[in-house]
Amino acid sequence: MSEETTQYKKPLPRPPEPELTAPFWEAAKRHELILPHCTQCDKFFWYPREACPRCLQSDWSWVAASGKARLHTYTVVRQPANPAFAEDVPYAFAVIQLAEDVRMMSNIVECAIPEDLEVNMPLEVVFDDIDNDWTLVKFRPASEN
Amino acid sequence: MSIRGKAAIVGFYEVPTRKEMPDRTTFGLLAEVARGAILDAGLKKDDIDGLITPEQFNSLTVAEALGLQPRFNVSMTTHGASGATSIATAAEAIAAGVVDYVLCVFGESRPRSSSRLRSVAEARDSLPPRSRTTEWEVPYGPVIAMNGWYGLMKQRHMFEYGTTQEQFAKMVVDQRFNASKNVNAVWYEEPVTMDDVLNSRFTNDPLHLLESVMPCSGAHAVIVTSAERAKALPNPPAYILGVGGPATRHDIIWHDEDMTTTPVVDSAPTALQMAEININEVDLAQFYDCYTILAMACLEDAGIVQKGEIGPFYQDTDTTFNGTFPINTDGGQIGAGQTGGTGGGFRHVVEATRQVMGRGGIRQASKTDICMVNG
Numbered sequence A: 001m002s003e004e005t006t007q008y009k010k011p012l013p014r015p016p017e018p019e020l021t022a023p024f025w026e027a028a029k030r031h032e033l034i035l036p037h038c039t040q041c042d043k044f045f046w047y048p049r050e051a052c053p054r055c056l057q058s059d060w061s062w063v064a065a066s067g068k069a070r071l072h073t074y075t076v077v078r079q080p081a082n083p084a085f086a087e088d089v090p091y092a093f094a095v096i097q098l099a100e101d102v103r104m105m106s107n108i109v110e111c112a113i114p115e116d117l118e119v120n121m122p123l124e125v126v127f128d129d130i131d132n133d134w135t136l137v138k139f140r141p142a143s144e145n
Numbered sequence B: 001m002s003i004r005g006k007a008a009i010v011g012f013y014e015v016p017t018r019k020e021m022p023d024r025t026t027f028g029l030l031a032e033v034a035r036g037a038i039l040d041a042g043l044k045k046d047d048i049d050g051l052i053t054p055e056q057f058n059s060l061t062v063a064e065a066l067g068l069q070p071r072f073n074v075s076m077t078t079h080g081a082s083g084a085t086s087i088a089t090a091a092e093a094i095a096a097g098v099v100d101y102v103l104c105v106f107g108e109s110r111p112r113s114s115s116r117l118r119s120v121a122e123a124r125d126s127l128p129p130r131s132r133t134t135e136w137e138v139p140y141g142p143v144i145a146m147n148g149w150y151g152l153m154k155q156r157h158m159f160e161y162g163t164t165q166e167q168f169a170k171m172v173v174d175q176r177f178n179a180s181k182n183v184n185a186v187w188y189e190e191p192v193t194m195d196d197v198l199n200s201r202f203t204n205d206p207l208h209l210l211e212s213v214m215p216c217s218g219a220h221a222v223i224v225t226s227a228e229r230a231k232a233l234p235n236p237p238a239y240i241l242g243v244g245g246p247a248t249r250h251d252i253i254w255h256d257e258d259m260t261t262t263p264v265v266d267s268a269p270t271a272l273q274m275a276e277i278n279i280n281e282v283d284l285a286q287f288y289d290c291y292t293i294l295a296m297a298c299l300e301d302a303g304i305v306q307k308g309e310i311g312p313f314y315q316d317t318d319t320t321f322n323g324t325f326p327i328n329t330d331g332g333q334i335g336a337g338q339t340g341g342t343g344g345g346f347r348h349v350v351e352a353t354r355q356v357m358g359r360g361g362i363r364q365a366s367k368t369d370i371c372m373v374n375g
């Protein structure tokens, strides 16, 4: 398809501190999920920020995540705040519980909505290349993990 | 320091809450309820030396518009909790002796729907400041207004505790009954049935339209003074026995450790301890209810019932003003409307005062010595 027909109309990620989170977005483009991991606490945290929210120390690093997750909770969107999403309704706006014990917002894809959704169901990461520069991290139903 | 019983609400006033009041300005509404509350308290305007206003308006601007020269000026910034927090702040300042008569005034005349739609469209087209939200939430298509967050919370509560749609609907039915008897409510004389609630469309599953508030125009005010000064005034004082909070984890609800538990688990025990009362001694409750799930989770966290038991409680309990444990006796925000200018949470303060003073009229509950208010 030509570039004009694949133009992505929905909002792209707009990082407040682009340099801080660039490694995450670059990894996503390579279809890899990485998360901030605090060396001191030996725990992951989310969202990425300057200092670990547990110990306030800044010596954390990006560590590869398993991509395994569970659906912590979700809501089925019928009235998106941004009309660019109108073509997708109903879709799932969800809180994802990653195996690394952090939670992030995402969408559940590759399933029937709302029929296939169930709180606590196993999920796995998928990567959605929305344009040449950005890849969103999303999730789909998985077999028990 | 405990401020137990050192301050009291001695007067109140509100104008009816309506979807729009195109012929009224915000400052016109604030002036009307300020005057009404001062007169109701048996005071004169010049007695007022403290002012607490919503975060939307600098309190100095409001003071100027109302012709007040307060020595104690606060704009509350705790969002929905601002109404209840204003009473705590007023009581603390009075107990400290820095002010004598505090006017707390909240409300707004909302712009006409046509200009609101225009400003919504403008806000959408002009990119908001970059934030954690624009990076980690917006690309996934959040729901309009706050509906999304409370849909997530409700879904999780239903999963963890088995709370049913019928139990949520019962709360709406009780509050709409209360509102149907409140001439100031936006849903005056418009009660609903369980089927009405359950058949209303999902704004976003599992949240029904009728479980959400209607943003409205309106205004409310009260006067707070010391217990000593209150004795000389005409109304029976509504004493402030204990306060707790504010505390919030609201901005990080989606990665909170427990998204069905609210900061009320901290604020309620603090308030009860100061008041030197047990939760079982509370006669009725006025609880912030932008959505059913929030009020229900807060009632659990306050200890009205055990965690997870609020669904069966609503199912088995008449919570109208006629009931065994009345809740949101004016209809709450779900029944009476969510006044703009952070007035939504303030209506709970006004109705608590009305009930404790015994001035509830046809909505007066039978025993109203101790009312718990949550913002």
Ligand SMILES: [Zn+2]
Residues within 6 Å of the ligand: A038, A039, A040, A041, A042, A052, A053, A054, A055, A056, A057
């Ligand atoms: Zn750490």
